Amino acid sequence: MKNIAIYWIAAGAFLVGTSELVIAGLLDTLAADLNVSLAAAGQLVAVYSFAFAIGSPVLTALTARVNRTKLLAGSLVTFAAGCLVAFVSHDYALLLLSRIVLALSAGIYTVVSLHVGTSLVPPEKKGRAVGTILLGTSGSMVLGVPLGVAVGHAFGWRANFALLAALALVVALAVRMTAKAASEATPSVGSADELPRGQRLARALNGRAVSALGSSLLWITGYSTVYTYISPFLQTRSQVPGGQIGSVLLLFGVCGVAADRWGTSKTLTWTIALHAAALLLLSVAGQRPWSALIAGAWACSAWMTLPVLQVRFASLDSRSSGFLISLNSSVIHLGIALGAALGGIVIEAAPLNALGGIGAAVVAAALPLVALSFRASSAVRAEGTNVN
Incomplete structure (x- = not known):
């Protein structure tokens, strides 16, 4: 069960990584659809990264006493909500808001996922658990982004976010069910020996x-x-x-x-x-x-x-x-x-x-x-x- 939980956590990392990077491959299509310049569309990437860099450490610290497994699943539910907002966005401002929601939820998930994953395994297997979770992020670059670009060109850029929202809800439920053992509050960064x-x-x-x-x-x-x-x-x-x-x-x-x-x-x-x-x-x-x-x-x-x-x-x-x-x-x-x-x-x-x-x-x-x-x-x- 513990190994299954780690694989589900890695699946969540795959989804949040894909949502961050896929925009760059669809920028011209998105700009034309929203009737904005390429420069304005590019700021969707900038806003996401600013929100991730500044907001996620703050939110992770503020939620340090929240049950880690619940927080992990909750961040994916919030991520799904952000994807749905992006899916229904027909103007630039609403899409910009969705990128902020996605960045903050992805930031919390990225940090907390490593702590939950390592809490499920004995010390000698922590490195393998971290590697498995990070493989989800690498997989988003290798498969998620190219597939997302293909989906975007075939069905429109919004289709990516509808698909990501549905998958995120499935993964959130799976993470919550398979990782109940990791219920203790853990520090937001670092480890016990730091x-x-x-x-x-x-x-x-x-x-x-x-x-x-x-x-x-x-x-x-x-x-x-x-x-x-x-x-x-x-x-x-x-x-x-x-x-x-x-x-x-x-x-x-x-x-x-x-x-x-x-x-x-x-x-x-x-x-x-x-x-x-x-x-x-x-x-x-x-x-x-x-x-x-x-x-x-x-x-x-x-x-x-x-x-x-x-x-x-x-x-x-x-x-x-x-x-x-x-x-x-x-x-x-x-x-x-x-x-x-x-x-x-x-x-x-x-x-x-x-x-x-x-x-x-x-x-x-x-x-x-x-x-x-x-x-x-x-x-x-x-x-x-x-x-x-």
């Missing part, structure tokens, strides 16, 4: 962690500047038909999963450098046959970076690793919002191809911070401190 919140914050505010967080913010901001507008960008620059955008998004997800096995310091530096180079080349390649190959290089380099960053934060300080990973999650969503906002400004003032150059510059700015973080780690190791 330091108290205040001490974790103090330990996190060091040169290694701050520079690593800065590199994470710049990397995802540059990425989001282009990815938010990926559908019109690829159709304009690389002649990728709208119906094939899902195939490109599938490549993003596959590369992210493959990178789980390649977490090294050099990988982080090289993937960020390749990411910046690919975006720059996309901005000048125009409609040439090899533009699709550059898009593929961008996809692989972009999503090979994320798991390496997570490994980096997990190894910076064993007693505050959970806090650092949680903090990085908020930083990443903040960067997604900033990138969507920056991309909106760019396409209002310049041609679409300018997105690649701007995104490349922001991504490249992360490289000095990566070097600084690893240099600081080397200095600490030289002093005999056990860090990565």
Whole structure:
């Protein structure tokens, strides 16, 4: 029963991950349907990420004493309600409201799911439980988003949210029924062997962690500047038909999963450098046959970076690793919002191809911070401190 519960929790992670990312692949269709500009449609991504980054830690802390299983199932019910609001939205303001509801419910689910999942298994199996739940998130990139784009092009973008709402209610009921054993109130972040919140914050505010967080913010901001507008960008620059955008998004997800096995310091530096180079080349390649190959290089380099960053934060300080990973999650969503906002400004003032150059510059700015973080780690190791 416990293993079944973890699989259902992973299914919920699949749904919330799909709802966050699928919008980018349908941006041009959605903008045309709501009669708004691409820049305005892109702010649906920015608002979601701002709400996730700022609101979910606050709500998770406020609900710290609520039964974790009930909160997990309740967040999925709220998520389903947000999907239904999106489904019936026929104006921009209502859809914007639905994105806020989805972001807050998804944020709570993302944090609480890991605690419920690990509470169901003995200590020696906690890592496997976390991996299974995170596989749901990876699956949303690999399968959920491409399928969602295909559904959107076939039946309209609203069909995605109707389907997600129905599935979320089923998963919420399954989670509640199979995970009753995890009823104790647990902390919103971290684990029992970590330091108290205040001490974790103090330990996190060091040169290694701050520079690593800065590199994470710049990397995802540059990425989001282009990815938010990926559908019109690829159709304009690389002649990728709208119906094939899902195939490109599938490549993003596959590369992210493959990178789980390649977490090294050099990988982080090289993937960020390749990411910046690919975006720059996309901005000048125009409609040439090899533009699709550059898009593929961008996809692989972009999503090979994320798991390496997570490994980096997990190894910076064993007693505050959970806090650092949680903090990085908020930083990443903040960067997604900033990138969507920056991309909106760019396409209002310049041609679409300018997105690649701007995104490349922001991504490249992360490289000095990566070097600084690893240099600081080397200095600490030289002093005999056990860090990565």
